[in-house]
Amino acid sequence: MEKVNFVWDSHYRCNFRCPYCWFDKTWDEMDKLNKYPPLTEMIALWDRLYDMYGECHLMVTGGEPMLYPNFIELIEAISKKHTVKVTCQLSGDMFTFARKLNPERVRLDMNFHPLESKLEPFIKKVLYLYKYGFKGGVCYLAYPPNMDKIQYYDDIFKKHGIVMALAAFHGEYGGKHYPDAYTKEEREMMLPYLGDMDRQKYHLEGRKTKGKLCRAGHIYASIKADGTVTRCGPLSNKPIGNIFDPNFKLHDKPMPCEAETCPCDEYKWIVDEER
Numbered sequence: 001m002e003k004v005n006f007v008w009d010s011h012y013r014c015n016f017r018c019p020y021c022w023f024d025k026t027w028d029e030m031d032k033l034n035k036y037p038p039l040t041e042m043i044a045l046w047d048r049l050y051d052m053y054g055e056c057h058l059m060v061t062g063g064e065p066m067l068y069p070n071f072i073e074l075i076e077a078i079s080k081k082h083t084v085k086v087t088c089q090l091s092g093d094m095f096t097f098a099r100k101l102n103p104e105r106v107r108l109d110m111n112f113h114p115l116e117s118k119l120e121p122f123i124k125k126v127l128y129l130y131k132y133g134f135k136g137g138v139c140y141l142a143y144p145p146n147m148d149k150i151q152y153y154d155d156i157f158k159k160h161g162i163v164m165a166l167a168a169f170h171g172e173y174g175g176k177h178y179p180d181a182y183t184k185e186e187r188e189m190m191l192p193y194l195g196d197m198d199r200q201k202y203h204l205e206g207r208k209t210k211g212k213l214c215r216a217g218h219i220y221a222s223i224k225a226d227g228t229v230t231r232c233g234p235l236s237n238k239p240i241g242n243i244f245d246p247n248f249k250l251h252d253k254p255m256p257c258e259a260e261t262c263p264c265d266e267y268k269w270i271v272d273e274e275r
């Protein structure tokens, strides 16, 4: 069986307040979903998943994962059995993170949020992480008011040997709906930063996915902070179980997509011949 991948929304707390955040205006409500079992229970949970599926790949997001209690200790334990990717904004103690975790087992997605982050300390942390063997580029959201600074930040990151990628904004801004509202010029400017053609089709053009056979739910699943498991982000209102339930298991085969579009990178779970 192919390696199983999980995305885990560790918790819905963050020390930043980015206006484009999924959780903007719902932080208090989302906070009620947060669940903080003792460290030993969390380690046992990931041991159970190891016994069921072997070595999995865990992608940790949030909120800001670095604010999750005992986060570094937890990832240190989990990464002995599974590979891990942490998406974070580097405001936490990345120095301890760099020293304690194994870059062969733990990867980083580093998001730069220009309205909240300070550039210099951010770069300092990225370079420190590189020194300890961590790899990975920096991601910048093409949020309409931040578009004019893309080149500026890219130039600075490049000078330090840091690769910057863009993510397209999906949401409302200035009475317009994005990504549809990006102009032709903006799209052309963004293309080199968006990567492969599939990413462009699903990210920027909102390609329809309903009915396509997809392995989300079979070898990939999304775990919410309260343990609810869904096939993927776009189907977050259709739970397939709860990770804290000892009887939880994934679907035993790919299933048709039930969402209209797939705006995150999860489109990659669509079964190849059905794309």
Ligand code: SF4
Pocket: 014, 015, 016, 017, 018, 020, 021, 022, 023, 062, 063, 064, 089, 113
């Ligand atoms: S850093 Fe991430 S989780 Fe925190 S407010 Fe910004 S977008 Fe949201």
Ligand code: SF4
Pocket: 209, 212, 214, 215, 216, 231, 232, 233, 234, 235, 256, 257, 258, 259, 261, 262, 266, 267, 269, 270
């Ligand atoms: S295509 Fe996207 S939205 Fe549809 S099931 Fe797969 S991951 Fe979910």
